[in-house]
Amino acid sequence: MPDPYQAPDQLDPQVLDAIVQRLEERGENARFQAMIAAYLAEIPPDRPLSVLDLGCGTGVVTRRLSEHLHPEAEVHGLDVSERFLAEARRLAPESRIQWRLSSGTELPYPDASFDWVVLHTVLSHLPDPLATLREVRRTLRAGGRAVLFDADYASTTFAYPDLALMRETDFRLLAAVAANLDVCRQLPRYLAEAGLSLDRHVGDVLSEAGRGDYYLSSVQGFAKLIPALGILSAEEGRAWVEHMLAAHEAGTFFASCTYYTFYASRPST
Numbered sequence: 001m002p003d004p005y006q007a008p009d010q011l012d013p014q015v016l017d018a019i020v021q022r023l024e025e026r027g028e029n030a031r032f033q034a035m036i037a038a039y040l041a042e043i044p045p046d047r048p049l050s051v052l053d054l055g056c057g058t059g060v061v062t063r064r065l066s067e068h069l070h071p072e073a074e075v076h077g078l079d080v081s082e083r084f085l086a087e088a089r090r091l092a093p094e095s096r097i098q099w100r101l102s103s104g105t106e107l108p109y110p111d112a113s114f115d116w117v118v119l120h121t122v123l124s125h126l127p128d129p130l131a132t133l134r135e136v137r138r139t140l141r142a143g144g145r146a147v148l149f150d151a152d153y154a155s156t157t158f159a160y161p162d163l164a165l166m167r168e169t170d171f172r173l174l175a176a177v178a179a180n181l182d183v184c185r186q187l188p189r190y191l192a193e194a195g196l197s198l199d200r201h202v203g204d205v206l207s208e209a210g211r212g213d214y215y216l217s218s219v220q221g222f223a224k225l226i227p228a229l230g231i232l233s234a235e236e237g238r239a240w241v242e243h244m245l246a247a248h249e250a251g252t253f254f255a256s257c258t259y260y261t262f263y264a265s266r267p268s269t
């Protein structure tokens, strides 16, 4: 089953709408916002930098970048989906952001264009993350920095009473929506191969126990994606969604995932 984020515009419009809604809803979650704020704080706002949000989707991070950066900074948002970019433009009608429709495998920018490049939950979806990291290196100026934020989807879990069923369902759900469940674990190797220096990394566990919020929106997204993408049988899918919603109502819900922020740079020499 192909990762639905690799060619979003080919999806059924209702599935695409569900993904747009999920991207914006998770962007409103306070703990998700705090992880974005932590890396934005590393990008200096006191000088006119040139910054790219690669795989910007509906612009959740691009809008934050535009608010954060110097008034004369250049802010670029690139994505492979026309539908996501249309939503991004609609949500930031007055902004100075320069949107671009393109694949991240061959970036449409000259060498050394950017001071910073941000990829926010993008590498986990790409067919060839290393090819994109090589493009990140090419388009960064010497000494330029990259922020690679992603979910370790291999660690994502939605609690179910039966452990074997929980492990199998977690894997089937996440494998259906992210091509590279373990990309964070591979990143130190990919960065070395792409010629980028790994400066440091930060891990954050985003867990919810009792009632869901961040993950409840994910469950509601999965309720639409499971039948549309054939992830589980109709009966399995219904049972899973009903269990999660009932657990939320009963205050017995649990879900968790580890997110990582990798800071890398293009060596000066």
Ligand SMILES: C[S@@+](CC[C@H](N)C(=O)[O-])C[C@H]1O[C@@H](n2cnc3c(N)ncnc32)[C@H](O)[C@@H]1O
Pocket (backbone or CB within 6 Å): 005, 006, 007, 008, 023, 027, 054, 055, 056, 057, 058, 059, 060, 061, 078, 079, 080, 081, 084, 102, 103, 104, 105, 119, 120, 121, 122, 125, 126
């Ligand atoms: C999970 S979404 C994240 C969107 C956004 N960064 C956010 O966090 O809200 C993954 C994004 O990667 C984009 N994408 C997938 N393959 C791509 C490619 N080859 N080049 C550029 N963008 C791509 C998708 O269209 C989608 O917007």
